[in-house]
Amino acid sequence: MPQLDHLLEANRGYAETFDRSSLSMPPKKQLAIVACMDARLTVEEFLGLRTGDAHIIRNAGGVVTEDEIRSLIISTELLGTREILVINHTDCGMLTFRDADLQKKLSAKYGSDAGRVRFHAFDDLSINVKEQVKKIRESPFISRDIPVHGFIFDVKNGRLQKVV
Amino acid sequence: MPQLDHLLEANRGYAETFDRSSLSMPPKKQLAIVACMDARLTVEEFLGLRTGDAHIIRNAGGVVTEDEIRSLIISTELLGTREILVINHTDCGMLTFRDADLQKKLSAKYGSDAGRVRFHAFDDLSINVKEQVKKIRESPFISRDIPVHGFIFDVKNGRLQKVV
Numbered sequence A, B: 001m002p003q004l005d006h007l008l009e010a011n012r013g014y015a016e017t018f019d020r021s022s023l024s025m026p027p028k029k030q031l032a033i034v035a036c037m038d039a040r041l042t043v044e045e046f047l048g049l050r051t052g053d054a055h056i057i058r059n060a061g062g063v064v065t066e067d068e069i070r071s072l073i074i075s076t077e078l079l080g081t082r083e084i085l086v087i088n089h090t091d092c093g094m095l096t097f098r099d100a101d102l103q104k105k106l107s108a109k110y111g112s113d114a115g116r117v118r119f120h121a122f123d124d125l126s127i128n129v130k131e132q133v134k135k136i137r138e139s140p141f142i143s144r145d146i147p148v149h150g151f152i153f154d155v156k157n158g159r160l161q162k163v164v
Helices: A004-016 A066-079 A099-110 A126-140 B003-017 B066-079 B098-110 B125-138
Strands: A031-036 A054-059 A084-089 A148-153 A160-164 B030-037 B055-060 B083-089 B148-153 B158-163
Touching: A004 A066, A004 B083, A054 A066, A054 A099, A054 B066, A054 B158, A066 B055, A066 B066, A084 A126, A084 B003, A099 B030, A099 B066, B030 B066, B055 B066, B066 B125, B083 B125, B125 B148
Parallel strands: A031 A054, A031 A084, A084 A148, B030 B055, B030 B083, B083 B148
Antiparallel strands: A054 B055, A148 A160, B148 B158
8 A cells, every 4th residue: 555544644634624514515616627637637726726616527538428428417417517617638648549559458468358448549639629528518418508618738837728 | 608717817827836847647656546526525635645646537426437447447557556546425416316316307308318327326335435446446457456445535524434
């Protein structure tokens, strides 16, 4: 457990000064964010969000699959969010490989066929952002009157650039 | 766009004092976290993590579906993470409904059959955490020597409690 003890110690410190016990379940700013899992994106920080403000959904690439649609339906239908942001970023790991290569590597390494595992690697950031926004807009279960914005975060200067 | 202008203004402030440009792609602490999207969980903060330290994967409930396995494979195989934490939390929205009820509500509201959309609602936090950890451990493409821990975060006091 190389990190666990440090994390738990940090959590004890956090709990000692914890002052968010009055927050309720629905996000205060009625916002849902879909972003990449990348360690260089501290999403709340670069958007000026505080604990309690927004749903934060993250995965490899900041892509929208069935599971992100599931989270967004729960967010908008049950917890009152009214605006969605999709955030991809420069220097993303998803730009560095192709699905077929990783499938081959995994199949060889683990002796189990990874040929059907889709990784959603991509080679153009702007196009990818637009495609993810489109998938949200096309869901039959996300209200048409909820705006969906798409952005690229630049890991070299911390700036968001609007794509769509 | 009720929030967008405020978010972009906050981002301009963030970019002005941005000092993370030297961080590289692989997470410094070789950690991947799977947690709920809930607005009351600022994951980096309650674990004492800094920008650059860990992959953060989040969704409604902190559940593990095909998409979280996808992210975890990319994290561990391509970006060197060596330890995984799954974090659910008290007062989770996923404890407040049943899949069948939300499916019915959506089908009626949007005039499209939502009967096949799985939401992964659950009614026992500890059991749910154990099941998510188990799904990661059973993936044929996540190395057996990577420890997977399961926790519950208490939104009333900020404390993490180990489940498994």
